[in-house]
Amino acid sequence: MQRVGSFEIDRTEVTVGQFRQFTEATGMVTAAEKAGGGQVYGAGWEQKPGWTWKTPYGKPAADDEPAAYVTYDEAKAYCAWAGKRLPTDAEWMEAAYTERRANPPSGFETGKTYDYPTGETPQGANCLEGCGPTPEVDRSAVLDRGRGHAAVGKTRPGVNGLYDMGANLWEWVDGTASSGQVLTRGGSWWYGPAQMHRDHTQSKPPETAVVYIGFRCTRDANG
Secondary structure, X not given: XXXXXXXXXXXXOOEHHXXXXXXXXXXXXXXXXXXXXXXXXXXXXXXXXXXXXXXXXXXXXXXXOEOOOOOHHHHHHHHHHOOOEOOXXXXXXXXHHEOOOOOOOOOOOOOOEOOEOOEOOOOOOEOOOOOOOOOOOOOHHXXXXXXXXXXXXXXXXXXXXXXXXXXOOEEEEEEEOOOOOEEEEOOXXXXXXXXHOOOOOEEEOOOOOEOOXXXXXXEEOOO
């Protein structure tokens, strides 16, 4: 985990391997599994039979892939089981856009707030287009749009040394929009840079279980 002010946050999105440990320990069966598969946006929202956190594109996922098809409540339950919690919207935003490391590497400046989680530009993220070369991943044969998510830790680390706060997967946060829906942050592989920008806000119903949304956890820092 990476310390950011008064809290610590996961360096990567929660992985399939980590989520599997949780389901084996608790016996949880996700909503997407119960429904026979989660959703993808094609000609409107389409249910994909058999597409779940275990098999996000219809085939078994590697343990280092990010866990998708997880609802807001399921993400909260995982974080609680792991002794953590979902980040508040304010925590997620601080971690994603404001550099808090005392001695960050070249390209980052302590205390500076950036437009993108990758820094001054969106370069290095796994987004649809406009982010430069993407990790070696291509599931476009089974998708109407985009190439799909990358394994965690494969993109260039961004603000606070965190991976994939911009693009790859949207991430659930503990905050609600004016509509009453739950906020998601960071954009995903389905979009370009605009959804990664710090001024962009998006939300989904908490029961949403789709290929584009994952999460990471936080906890209060000790000392």
